[in-house]
Amino acid sequence: QKEVEQNSGPLSVPEGAIASLNCTYSDRGSQSFFWYRQYSGKSPELIMFIYSNGDKEDGRFTAQLNKASQYVSLLIRDSQPSDSATYLCAVYTGANSKLTFGKGITLSVRP
Amino acid sequence: EAQVTQNPRYLITVTGKKLTVTCSQNMNHEYMSWYRQDPGLGLRQIYYSMNVEVTDKGDVPEGYKVSRKEKRNFPLILESPSPNQTSLYFCASSLFVPPTGEDGYTFGSGTRLTVV
Numbered sequence: 001q002k003e004v005e006q007n008s009g010p011l012s013v014p015e016g017a018i019a020s021l022n023c024t025y026s027d028r029g030s031q032s033f034f035w036y037r038q039y040s041g042k043s044p045e046l047i048m049f050i051y052s053n054g055d056k057e058d059g060r061f062t063a064q065l066n067k068a069s070q071y072v073s074l075l076i077r078d079s080q081p082s083d084s085a086t087y088l089c090a091v092y093t094g095a096n097s098k099l100t101f102g103k104g105i106t107l108s109v110r111p
Numbered sequence: 112e113a114q115v116t117q118n119p120r121y122l123i124t125v126t127g128k129k130l131t132v133t134c135s136q137n138m139n140h141e142y143m144s145w146y147r148q149d150p151g152l153g154l155r156q157i158y159y160s161m162n163v164e165v166t167d168k169g170d171v172p173e174g175y176k177v178s179r180k181e182k183r184n185f186p187l188i189l190e191s192p193s194p195n196q197t198s199l200y201f202c203a204s205s206l207f208v209p210p211t212g213e214d215g216y217t218f219g220s221g222t223r224l225t226v227v
Contacts, residue, residue, distance in 0.1 A: 034215050043201055044154075046215035088154065090215075097161060097208045098144060098169060099216060103153035 004091050006102035014110050019076040023089030023102055026070070033065055033072045034090040034099065044088055048074060079109045113138045117202050117219035124192055124226055132187045132222050134202030142205040143185040144169070144216070145177065147198040154201070160185055161208060192226040199223050 003026045013019045021035075032051040036044035050056045050063040050072065062075040072091075076083055089102040115136045124130055136143065144159040146169075156169030160179040174196055176188040185204075189196060200223075203216040210216055 032210070034210075036215070043218035043221050044216075045218070049215060092210060097142065098156050098159060099210065100156075101146075101154040103151065 004089055004100050004102040006087075006089050006105045009105035010108060011105055012108045012110060013079050015079060015081060017079050017109075019079045019083065019107055019109070021074040021076075021087050021089075021105055021107065022071060023073065023091075024071045025089075025091045025100075027091070027093045028067075028070065030067075030070075030091045030093045032092045033063070034092075035061075035063060035072075035074045036088040036090060036101075038086045038088060038104065040085075076107075079107075081109045081111050083107060084109050113217070115202055115204050115217050115219035117200075117222050120220060120222060122222060122224050124224070126193055126226055127191050130189050130192060130224075132189075132200060132202075132224070134185045134187065134219055135183050136185075136202075136204040136217070137183065138204065138206065138217065139182065140204035140206050140217070141182075142208045142210075143179065144203045144205075145175070145185070145187050146201045146203060147171065148201060148221075149198050157187070157200075192224075194226045197224060197226050 005024045035048040037047050038044045048063040050065045056063045060077045064073045086104040086106045088104045090099040118133045145157040146154045158177040160166045202219040
């Protein structure tokens with residue numbers, strides 16, 4: 001069973017802090033990696049995508065990928081209350097041509 | 112507006128009464144998929160379709176059927192719903208397989224189904 005694991009959470013950070021969200025995956029053949037944000041009662045929305053080792057930055061978000069250690073992380077700098085949501089890590093392995101999702105971690109940013 | 116449209120948004124039904132949840136996308140996407148989301152279990156794939164008339168099982172297909180007669184539509188059918196199918200359902204589509212960073216999956220707004 002190919003798995004994607006995320007910290008159980010929830011995670012609470014003060015406004016302006018850096019939130020660090022981690023994800024590990026079991027299939028070494030995994031090809032691409034996604035982070036989705038899901039507000040309560042809403043559908044997931046794509047916020048970051050990464051497929052090569054290293055860092056990828058987009059505004060306040062940085063995705064980090066380490067294929068040797070099989071983890072991918074998401075850093076949110078200068079966290080805002082509007083960042084409070086559940087963050088889903090998703091991995092594409094090629095099996096069933098699907099994205100396998102982690103269970104998500106809920107982030108709460110305290111004003 | 113490019114979107115994935117699911118209907119209905121909310122549905123309460125009784126055990127054994129056949130139902131269909133519709134999904135339609137207007138982006139000419141090749142790939143479509145159904146997921147269910149349950150607390151503590153995350154998003155799990157039910158069925159997917161790579162193209163018209165091509166469908167295949169995901170991780171939790173039992174009790175569900177799908178069809179892909181047209182590129183834009185991918186309905187989810189529950190022939191005899193049971194209470195353990197109470198869940199939040201999402202339809203998703205993607206232009207490419209594998210999904211690229213440009214689109215990933217586009218999700219519908221979700222259907223909250225309650226089977227009593």
